[in-house]
Amino acid sequence: MSDVPEVSRAEERERLLAETLAHATAREEAFREPPVEAGRASWWKVPLALLILLAAGWMAASPPSWLAPATAPTLPPGELERGARAALYLQAREIDAYRRLRGRLPDSLEELPARFDGVRYVRSDNRVYQLIGTRPDGSSLVYDSAHPAPGFAAVSQGWGEGGRP
Amino acid sequence: MPGGPRAVRGWPGPTLSDALLVLASLALIISLTGPYLRWTRFERRVTQVVLNVDSVRTAALRYRKRNGTWPESAPAGEAPPGLASELSLRVELASDGVRLVWRRWSVMKPRYEEPAVTFTPPDTLVSTAPALDSLGSISVRTPNESLLAALLLHYGSAASFARDSSWTLIVRPEPRPSRTDSIG
Secondary structure (H helix, E strand, C coil), X not given: CCCCCCCCCHHHHHHHHHHHHHHHHHHHHHHHCCCHHHHHHCCCHHHHHHHHXXXXXXXXXXXXXXXXXXXXXXXXXXXXXXXXXXXXXXXXXXXXXXXXXXXXXXXXXXXXXXXXXXXXXXXXXXXXXXXXXXXXXXXXXXXXXXXXXXXHHXXXXXXXXXXXX | CCXXXXXXXXXXXXXXXXXXXXXXXXXXXXXXXXXXXXXXXXXXXHHHHHHHHHXXXXXXXXXXXXXXXXXXXXXXXXXXCCCCXXXXXXXXXXXXXXXXXXXXXXXXXXXXXXXXXXXXXXXXXXXXXXXXXXXXXXXXXXXXXXXXXXXXXXXXXXXXXEECCEEEEEECCCCCCCHHHHCC
16 A cells, blocks of 8 residues: 555546547547638639630640740742752753763763752753752652753852852 | 647648649740740751851861862761861751751853854864853751741842752852952
């Protein structure tokens, strides 16, 4: 038997313990459940997010002029056909130079020191040949050495020729 | 920190609407900055290609001045023979889907007509104007049509042309200054 007197009875201690546990459980539940006010206060987030997504999609699909510094340049209409003519004309002048130096036409473009891709060469006889290129629309563009169209020579006017070779 | 842990612990965490809002904001930022970033990247690419073309052209002109002829043609993306030492290490002849091609053309002079076969006495002076000419060309091969258009705008359509995913610049020697230019 201890000399220290009891400070409380067993029933009192059990009651205090039960009250403490109940209080702790109630606090825990209060923290765990979201307050009803928070759910009500964020109702605007979904429509706002959809609105922002819509604006982002619109700006990505067709960016307004104030957003992009400038649009990427595009080739002017007719430029690709002019380029095809220029390539055929330059190739033809090289074939003519080859004939003047060697006295005959080349059997194929592989004999020439420089050539453009996508140009076909057809030799009719020892003096006449055709060069065939492709227009942007897929149709054929033909340079006939016997009767070259005047449009071919016109493309070389800005090449700065006529000086010292 | 009194109250801090309690406040964090009390926060229910991000909801679906919060996540949606953050994602939408990110999409808006990307769509706002995207065009500008694309444009600056394109401009940087054009500047780099122009720098490469100018370097090859300058080196070819220097080569011609020294040797009296243009460098020989070279395969796409490779330095012309005899020009590799002239080109700076920063010159990229093949990079990022763009390839530069140097070609040397031996061509007939434009509007040259063969002299008519007529009888001329042996002591007659006939015109000996050379019929042959030589040109250099620098081509840029790329599937990017905007890049071709930018090069055409930069160098002008008089001295260059575009065709079949490539752009070509005709290189000619710079004209000699005339006598009147050198006076004064």
